[in-house]
Amino acid sequence: xxxxxxxxxxxxxxxxxxxxxxxxxxxxxxxxxxxxxxxxxxxxxxxxxxxxxxxxxxxxxxxxxxxxxxxxxxxxxxxxxxxxxxxxxxxxxxxxxxxxxxxxxxxxxxxxxxxxxxxxxxxxxxxxxxx
Amino acid sequence: xxxxxxxxxxxxxxxxxxxxxxxxxxxxxxxxxxxxxxxxxxxxxxxxxxxxxxxxxxxxxxxxxxxxxxxxxxxxxxxxxxxxxxxxxxxxxxxxxxxxxxxxxxxxxxxxxxxxxxxxxxxxxxxxxxxxxxxxxxx
Numbered sequence: 001x002x003x004x005x006x007x008x009x010x011x012x013x014x015x016x017x018x019x020x021x022x023x024x025x026x027x028x029x030x031x032x033x034x035x036x037x038x039x040x041x042x043x044x045x046x047x048x049x050x051x052x053x054x055x056x057x058x059x060x061x062x063x064x065x066x067x068x069x070x071x072x073x074x075x076x077x078x079x080x081x082x083x084x085x086x087x088x089x090x091x092x093x094x095x096x097x098x099x100x101x102x103x104x105x106x107x108x109x110x111x112x113x114x115x116x117x118x119x120x121x122x123x124x125x126x127x128x129x130x131x
Numbered sequence: 132x133x134x135x136x137x138x139x140x141x142x143x144x145x146x147x148x149x150x151x152x153x154x155x156x157x158x159x160x161x162x163x164x165x166x167x168x169x170x171x172x173x174x175x176x177x178x179x180x181x182x183x184x185x186x187x188x189x190x191x192x193x194x195x196x197x198x199x200x201x202x203x204x205x206x207x208x209x210x211x212x213x214x215x216x217x218x219x220x221x222x223x224x225x226x227x228x229x230x231x232x233x234x235x236x237x238x239x240x241x242x243x244x245x246x247x248x249x250x251x252x253x254x255x256x257x258x259x260x261x262x263x264x265x266x267x268x269x270x
Contacts, residue, residue, distance in 0.1 A: 079172070091242050094245070095146060097183065098208060098215075099146070099150070100172045100173070102149075103149070104171050
């Protein structure tokens, strides 16, 4: 009798933590979904469900770069390489700065690439904690 | 990790090739009389003021002609570009031949160094001062 009650208790608490992690993962996906490449979202959620409870703190502390900000920077000061500096691609930023935005070509190419590059960068940041 | 390394080498090679062809085109243009080199700078075309690296082509060309003080006057960044353009092809080729990634490691190290605030802020200030000087000189 005692054993079964303990077992059910354990099961209940287990279920409770499951629901909690589910909620946390969903919450994270809702608030941060826009920061990641859309084809990776399902994969990220699965990974989040598996992680240790202790890791949640460090994941919620992570700072992600906003793709919209990157695009605005790219449109306004792209030829100075500021968009690349914002993403932490310092080498590419210096390259863009020294070549007048790659003679204007690279700058225009980056208008279309920068949001994807930003999402990839965020995924990299998250993966550093997840794995 | 491996793909970023490959990408870095491809981008650096493309930059190098484009840089040399642009330089060659400008060298041919400047030797002909009564023809001025065209600018492709987006900032200069849209706003009319020069960007921080405007004039670097002219600076490198005066370096090739041996006129160091003129190069320094037009744009000091020309020296940096000249050093990079001389070093880069040799470094890429030696890395390719030896199948090593010394250039990539160096590139990553430089990136980390440049991201430190103590180094980044003075460099940004230098670039801004150079920009103001460019605007005053009306390049």
